[in-house]
Amino acid sequence: MKTSIATRLAVMFAVAALGVFSLVGVALYRVLHRELGRHQLSEVNTRLEYVGMMVGRNDNAVSWQNLRAKLDTLTPADDSVRYWVLGPDPRFVYGDVPAELRERLGAQPGRPFVLELEGRSMRAVSRSIPPKGARPAVQIVTALDSTRFCDTLDTFAGALVVLCLAGVSLVTILGHRIAKVGLAPLSSLSQEAQSLSPRDLSQRLRLSPLPRELSDLVASFNGALDRLERAYAQLEGFNADVAHELRTPLTNLIGQTQVALAKERTATQLEEVLQSNLEELDRLRKIVSDMLFLARADQGETALDRVQASAAEEVSKTVEFLDVILEEAGVSVRVEGDAHASFERSLFLRAASNLLLNAVEHSERGAEIVVAIARRESEMRIAVTNPGAPIPEQHLERLFDRFYRADGARRNSRDNHGLGLSIVKAVAKMHGGTVFATSAEGRNTFGFTLSDSPLAATPGGSSSSPW
Amino acid sequence: MKLLIVEDEAKTADYLHRGLNEQGYTVDVARTGPDGHALALQHDYDVIVLDVMLPEMDGFAVLRAIRTRKQTPVIMLTARDRVDDRVHGLRAGADDYLAKPFSFLELVARLQAVTRRGRVQESTQLHIGDLEIDLLSRKAYRAGNRLELTAKEFALLALLARREGQILSKTVIAEQVWDMSFDSDTNVVEVAIKRLRAKVDGPYEHKLLHTIRGMGYVLEMRGVREAP
Numbered sequence: 245m246k247t248s249i250a251t252r253l254a255v256m257f258a259v260a261a262l263g264v265f266s267l268v269g270v271a272l273y274r275v276l277h278r279e280l281g282r283h284q285l286s287e288v289n290t291r292l293e294y295v296g297m298m299v300g301r302n303d304n305a306v307s308w309q310n311l312r313a314k315l316d317t318l319t320p321a322d323d324s325v326r327y328w329v330l331g332p333d334p335r336f337v338y339g340d341v342p343a344e345l346r347e348r349l350g351a352q353p354g355r356p357f358v359l360e361l362e363g364r365s366m367r368a369v370s371r372s373i374p375p376k377g378a379r380p381a382v383q384i385v386t387a388l389d390s391t392r393f394c395d396t397l398d399t400f401a402g403a404l405v406v407l408c409l410a411g412v413s414l415v416t417i418l419g420h421r422i423a424k425v426g427l428a429p430l431s432s433l434s435q436e437a438q439s440l441s442p443r444d445l446s447q448r449l450r451l452s453p454l455p456r457e458l459s460d461l462v463a464s465f466n467g468a469l470d471r472l473e474r475a476y477a478q479l480e481g482f483n484a485d486v487a488h489e490l491r492t493p494l495t496n497l498i499g500q501t502q503v504a505l506a507k508e509r510t511a512t513q514l515e516e517v518l519q520s521n522l523e524e525l526d527r528l529r530k531i532v533s534d535m536l537f538l539a540r541a542d543q544g545e546t547a548l549d550r551v552q553a554s555a556a557e558e559v560s561k562t563v564e565f566l567d568v569i570l571e572e573a574g575v576s577v578r579v580e581g582d583a584h585a586s587f588e589r590s591l592f593l594r595a596a597s598n599l600l601l602n603a604v605e606h607s608e609r610g611a612e613i614v615v616a617i618a619r620r621e622s623e624m625r626i627a628v629t630n631p632g633a634p635i636p637e638q639h640l641e642r643l644f645d646r647f648y649r650a651d652g653a654r655r656n657s658r659d660n661h662g663l664g665l666s667i668v669k670a671v672a673k674m675h676g677g678t679v680f681a682t683s684a685e686g687r688n689t690f691g692f693t694l695s696d697s698p699l700a701a702t703p704g705g706s707s708s709s710p711w
Numbered sequence: 712m713k714l715l716i717v718e719d720e721a722k723t724a725d726y727l728h729r730g731l732n733e734q735g736y737t738v739d740v741a742r743t744g745p746d747g748h749a750l751a752l753q754h755d756y757d758v759i760v761l762d763v764m765l766p767e768m769d770g771f772a773v774l775r776a777i778r779t780r781k782q783t784p785v786i787m788l789t790a791r792d793r794v795d796d797r798v799h800g801l802r803a804g805a806d807d808y809l810a811k812p813f814s815f816l817e818l819v820a821r822l823q824a825v826t827r828r829g830r831v832q833e834s835t836q837l838h839i840g841d842l843e844i845d846l847l848s849r850k851a852y853r854a855g856n857r858l859e860l861t862a863k864e865f866a867l868l869a870l871l872a873r874r875e876g877q878i879l880s881k882t883v884i885a886e887q888v889w890d891m892s893f894d895s896d897t898n899v900v901e902v903a904i905k906r907l908r909a910k911v912d913g914p915y916e917h918k919l920l921h922t923i924r925g926m927g928y929v930l931e932m933r934g935v936r937e938a939p
Contacts, residue, residue, distance in 0.1 A: 522925025529812050530894065565889040567863070568902040594893040601897055664896055 249430075250423035257419030258412055265408035273401055280393050281367075285356055288369045291318075292386040295327055296371055299384055303377025305335045312338055324389040326366065331382035345385065364391045429454055433462065445473040478645065485647035485662070489531055493524040500524075534663045538646065541670030547588035550675075555617045555624060556582035558589065562596040563615075569601070574609035575630075583619040585694050587675055592694075595671040596626065598664040599690055603630035606688065616691075623677065627691035635683040643690070644669040644679050668692055712826060713737045713754065717747030717773060718762040718788070727760065730815055736822075744768025751777045757826055760818070763789035763800070771803050778804040784825045788813070816880040816926055837872045840932040842911065842919055844872050853915060863888060864907050871920065871930035880927040904928055 295315070302311050315327045315338055328345065329338035348357050349370055359366045368387035375381045433449065440447050448466045451459055504517040556579050563570070563577045570577060577600065596615075603613045607630045616627045635643070642648045647662040669679045669692070676695035682688070714736040718724040724740050731738050739754070741747035744765040751759055751773075759777070763770035774785055784806040791810070800808050807821050837844040841854045849865055851858040860868065866888045871879060881900040885891040889899075904920065912918045921929050 519924035526814075526925060529814075530896075532812070533810075533894065561890065564863075565885070565891050565895075565899060566897065568906065569897055569899055572902060590892045593891060594895075597891075597893075597895060597897065 249427055250420055253423035254416050254420035258416040261412045261415035262408075265411050269404040269408050273397075273404060276400055277397055280397065284367050284388055284390060284393055285369070288356070288367055288386050288388045291325065291327075291388070292369050292371055292384065295384055295386060296373055299329060299373050299382060300376065302336075303379050305378060308336055308379075315339075322389075323362075324392075326361075326387045328385040328387075329382050330385065331380055333380050336379045336382055349383065349385070358390070359387055361387070364389055365394065366390060429458055433458060437465075440469075445469075445476055482646055486531075486535070489647065489662070490528065493527045496524045497521055531663070534667060535646075538663070538666055538670050541673050545674060546676070547591055547671075547674045549588045550586040551589060552584060552586045553589065553592075554582055554584050555587075555592075555626060558592055559596050559615050559617065559626070562593055562600060565593075566597060566600055566604070569604060573604050573607065575604055575607045575611045575613055577613045577615060579615045579617070581617040583617050583624045585619075585624040585696060587694050591671045591674060595668045595692060598668050599626070599628040599692075602664055602690060603628050603688075606630060606632045608632075622696045624694045624696075625691060626693075627680075627689050629687050629689040631686055632688045634686065635681075635688055640681045640683060643681055665690065712757045713739075714822070715739045715741065715747065715750055715754070715756045715759045717741045717744070717751075717759065717765065717770070719743065719765050720762070723762075726815075727818075731819075731822075734819055744770070744773045748773050748776050751783065752780055756783050758822055759783050759785045760822075761785050761787050761805070763787055763791070771799065774800070774803045774805060786818070786821055786825060814880055814882070814926075816878055817882065819877070820880070820883050837869075837875075839872055839875055839930060840917060840919055841915075842872070844869060851911075853911060858910050860907070860910060863903065864910065867903055867907055868911065868930075871928065874930075876929065876931045878923050878927045878929045884928070900928075 295318070298311055298314065302308055315329075319325060319327060327339060328341050329336065330341055330346075330349070331337050342359075342361060344361070345359060345368070348359065348368075356367065356369045359368045366387035367390045368385055370383055370385040372381060372383050433454070436449055440449075448469060449462045451462055451466075454462055500517050500520055504514060509517075559579050563579070600613065600615070607613060611631050614629045616625075616629065618625050618627075644665045646666040648666075665679075668690075672679050672692035672694065677693035679690075679692045681690050712735065714731055716724055716727050716731070716738060718727065718740070719742050721742075724742065728738050728740050739750055739756075741750050744767050747759075747761065747765070748768065761770045761773060765773065768776075770787060770789070774787070777783065777785070785804070786807045786809060787800045787805040788809050788811060789800070806825050809818060809821060835846045837846065843852045845851070846869055849862075851860055851865065851868055867884065870884065870887050879887075882894060884900050885895055888903075904922070908920045912920055917932070919930055919932065921931070921933065923929060
């Protein structure tokens with residue numbers, strides 16, 4: 245399982261806080277370090293000035309004794325401030341000069357430096373005093389114990405680290421809390437979604453109390469529920485229709501056979517029953533294979549054996565095939581336009597023949613059926629128009645559904661089990677096309693499109709349903 | 712004609728055996744893949760009818776095994792009719808493919824198609840009773856009278872006459888006469904036959920064109936018994 249959004253946010257907050265705190269801490273540390281150093285240096289310099297003034301005034305050995313006493317007094321008991329006077333004449337010097345100091349003075353005269361003395365680090369500044377009277381030129385050094393400064397800095401750094409860590413933890417905890425609170429609508433949403441049950445398919449998630457970011461998601465989800473509900477309702481109706489369509493021939497088969505076997509029959513009578521049974525069985529076979537065909541189209545099977553051919557030619561072949569039917573019905577067919585496209589021939593013929601039969605079935609004697617073939621960009625469009633009574637809008641949408649009949653009453657004609665137009669739809673879908681139906685000014689048009697590129701298949705096919 | 716049926720479903724195997732026997736074929740039946748394979752290699756059959764779903768060794772495996780040794784024509788039978796199954800079967804070397812439930816007539820037609828390949832040319836004159844058909848000039852006569860047939864009616868009559876005595880299903884007729892290779896929802900064939908019958912049999916005493924309910928149509932001279 246993936247880590248929760250709240251935890252992820254908290255971790256991200258923690259990382260961000262750690263970065264910010266570290267940056268600020270380092271900056272503060274450096275500022276303090278520089279300020280304390282500057283402060284110390286100015287103190288050392290002040291003392292050096294003062295001592296320099298005193299040394300500068302002294303020009304004989306006698307008064308040097310006073311100076312020494314004064315310097316002794318100036319040196320605090322804890323040795324946090326030290327003074328040295330170095331010179332060639334031992335009468336005019338002060339303090340035990342450590343070896344290290346001598347080296348350092350030789351290396352960088354006049355510059356402030358750090359002196360490690362008796363385990364403490366001291367900040368020192370030196371200065372030369374020109375000769376006066378009996379006194380030769382001397383060098384004076386003042387050093388200030390910087391241990392306290394270092395301690396302060398260390399304490400500060402320690403405090404900084406602890407505070408940073410505390411801050412980061414606080415931000416992490418708070419961040420987690422905030423994320424939880426912020427994501428509360430999501431969890432309430434998921435609870436609500438959990439309460440959706442298959443018993444009531446009309447249930448939807450509530451949109452009103454949701455933040456903007458979630459309402460889009462919920463709207464799409466509700467849309468999906470809508471489609472599912474529709475598909476489910478259709479499936480239920482479909483099951484009923486299938487049961488009905490299959491039950492009729494089954495009833496005939498069982499009943500006829502039972503009657504035939506109930507008493508002695510002549511061979512002719514039995515033959516009659518067998519023949520009738522065969523017809524019913526053939527009807528069952530046709531329904532089953534049509535439904536298998538539709539199921540395969542639903543599963544996304546596409547037309548594979550496509551050939552490049554003229555649609556008008558194939559339609560004409562279909563018209564020729566249906567010639568006797570057209571003649572019996574007293575209708576004529578006119579084919580308008582032509583286009584070349586790639587399609588599976590037997591599928592195309594089947595769709596065209598179903599559309600024509602549908603038109604014949606709903607035409608009066610003497611009517612003219614028009615098959616219009618046209619190309620629009622990568623799509624070929626075949627529309628079959630027949631004069632007929634207007635079809636209400638709500639039926640138009642659903643006429644391509646399986647077993648759907650506009651008149652509601654079932655006519656159990658032998659050759660028509662209500663799958664003709666849905667097969668047209670399946671054929672269109674297998675060629676990446678759709679179906680359409682219009683009814684206006686006493687003319688009803690049914691048709692389908694075929695797409696040249698099989699990959700351009702539109703999921704769901706027509707506007708009417710996922711079936 | 713010698714025929715091997717490899718089919719594990721007893722009822723199917725039995726009715727195929729009986730039906731094809733009555734059609735004049737000598738029929739052997741194997742109930743499992745290995746049996747079928749063994750028989751196919753032992754004897755020289757004219758056609759093998761091979762079920763895809765078999766115990767032990769499926770139809771595709773049997774077919775592959777046979778193909779390593781023999782080129783006997785094979786018609787595959789399957790309950791699945793997905794295109795890829797069909798492609799699979801044909802690629803494995805099957806000559807034809809029939810999806811269950813298939814009509815018995817359809818199987819007979821396919822068997823004839825598979826075995827007919829390479830047969831000598833048919834005659835151009837057909838005689839059935841007092842019906843005469845000239846395939847070259849596309850003319851038909853009954854008792855010496857010219858029959859006025861449309862092109863399609865002639866094609867239909869010629870088909871029935873060439874397959875004299877055989878029952879032709881509507882599907883086969885639609886395919887042969889109109890080149891419609893799908894299971895049509897229409898009664899085109901019925902209507903066409905009705906019209907042809909009016910012209911061929913209408914005024915004559917002996918009826919030649921008979922309907923076999925639920926199966927199809929047959930053109931033949933019948934003695935005593937008339938079509939029901």
